Amino acid sequence: xxxxxxxxxxxxxxxxxxxxxxxxxxxxxxxxxxxxxxxxxxxxxxxxxxxxxxxxxxxxxxxxxxxxxxxxxxxxxxxxxxxxxxxxxxxxxxxxxxxxxxxxxxxxxxxxxxxxxxxxxxxxxxxxxxxxxxxxxxxxxxxxxx
Amino acid sequence: xxxxxxxxxxxxxxxxxxxxxxxxxxxxxxxxxxxxxxxxxxxxxxxxxxxxxxxxxxxxxxxxxxxxxxxxxxxxxxxxxxxxxxxxxxxxxxxxxxxxxxxxxxxxxxxxxxxxxxxxxxxxxxxxxxxxxxxxxxxxxxxxxx
DNA sequence: ATCTTTGCAAAATGTTTGCATCCTG
DNA sequence: CAGGATGCAAACATTTTGCAAAGAT
Numbered sequence: 001x002x003x004x005x006x007x008x009x010x011x012x013x014x015x016x017x018x019x020x021x022x023x024x025x026x027x028x029x030x031x032x033x034x035x036x037x038x039x040x041x042x043x044x045x046x047x048x049x050x051x052x053x054x055x056x057x058x059x060x061x062x063x064x065x066x067x068x069x070x071x072x073x074x075x076x077x078x079x080x081x082x083x084x085x086x087x088x089x090x091x092x093x094x095x096x097x098x099x100x101x102x103x104x105x106x107x108x109x110x111x112x113x114x115x116x117x118x119x120x121x122x123x124x125x126x127x128x129x130x131x132x133x134x135x136x137x138x139x140x141x142x143x144x145x146x
Numbered sequence: 147x148x149x150x151x152x153x154x155x156x157x158x159x160x161x162x163x164x165x166x167x168x169x170x171x172x173x174x175x176x177x178x179x180x181x182x183x184x185x186x187x188x189x190x191x192x193x194x195x196x197x198x199x200x201x202x203x204x205x206x207x208x209x210x211x212x213x214x215x216x217x218x219x220x221x222x223x224x225x226x227x228x229x230x231x232x233x234x235x236x237x238x239x240x241x242x243x244x245x246x247x248x249x250x251x252x253x254x255x256x257x258x259x260x261x262x263x264x265x266x267x268x269x270x271x272x273x274x275x276x277x278x279x280x281x282x283x284x285x286x287x288x289x290x291x292x
Numbered sequence: 293a294t295c296t297t298t299g300c301a302a303a304a305t306g307t308t309t310g311c312a313t314c315c316t317g
Numbered sequence: 318c319a320g321g322a323t324g325c326a327a328a329c330a331t332t333t334t335g336c337a338a339a340g341a342t
Contacts, residue, residue, distance in 0.1 A: 060209035061208060062208055062258050078247070080248055080249070080254075083255065089249070091247055091249065092249075095247070101239035101240070101241070102237065102263065103226070103237065103238075103266075105266030106261075106263060106264065106266055107264045107270050108262070109229065111259065112258075112262070113244070113257065113258070114208075114257060114259075115244060115248055115252075116256040117245075117255040120250075120251030120252055124253045
């Protein structure tokens with residue numbers, strides 16, 4: 001990744017402008033106005049390059065397609081997904097060391113945590129197209145091709 | 147889902163016999179000897195039926211394809227993935243209430259937690275085909291087609 | 293001018309579905 | 318023997334890749 005193209009700039013900008021991790025499709029839509037004719041293949045190619053470069057980080061939530069956010073200072077953090085609008089937000093807090101939770105003989109090196117609930121824009125009452133509670137997973141659909 | 151077929155019995159048994167959540171492919175391989183000619187389509191169809199029936203639960207880890215485990219008593223628990231062998235194990239412990247971690251205006255209803263490290267069979271040194279640390283996600287690959 | 297990057301279309305993956313047939317109850 | 322369940326292949330959604338054309342330095 002060495003040259004600066006209109007497409008790459010638009011993709012970078014789209015992610016930088018978002019206040020939350022975006023889906024490849026959202027990135028395409030956000031960047032397309034800046035780079036007319038932008039193709040999804042180019043979005044994927046650039047996402048991969050930017051992640052390899054350390055400029056971006058992919059945000060993987062259980063059963064969800066990868067989203068992307070700026071690496072920023074790269075500090076440890078987690079994510080929150082709204083059960084109503086499905087959008088994902090960064091969460092600064094972290095429960096800390098969880099090595100005591102592992103079974104004997106197992107060593108913990110890292111962890112991933114996702115919180116589920118309602119974001120500030122979605123009323124805690126409005127049970128819209130909600131995802132099922134995390135430990136009540138619906139049928140397998142990592143590839144359910146949402 | 148009303149009839150008892152050789153295939154369905156084999157699938158149920160394969161999952162019951164496993165000490166950990168299995169991938170659809172692992173289920174196919176484990177059940178095939180009991181039900182020769184078993185097709186992957188049948189595995190998927192039954193997994194979905196059994197999940198809908200509440201007999202099974204899908205285990206979704208970040209960036210991973212769905213795995214399946216028995217619902218059992220359906221108690222709240224989490225999972226551990228070995229960075230060396232990639233296998234997933236159940237973890238009884240839970241950090242408890244995490245609602246304080248959410249940003250103001252957000253309400254937490256549930257959470258998902260995944261621990262990463264080495265299982266009892268994989269030496270903490272053997273850095274085999276390991277997954278990257280959780281907050282250092284590799285490029286998107288919910289569909290990375292392992 | 294060179295060599296990266298793009299767009300398009302085709303391939304690869306994991307999962308789902310249509311349909312004729314098979315088998316359970 | 319009726320209707321659910323299976324196997325096969327085709328369909329799907331998402332992501333990747335081959336290749337010729339376009340573009341950046």
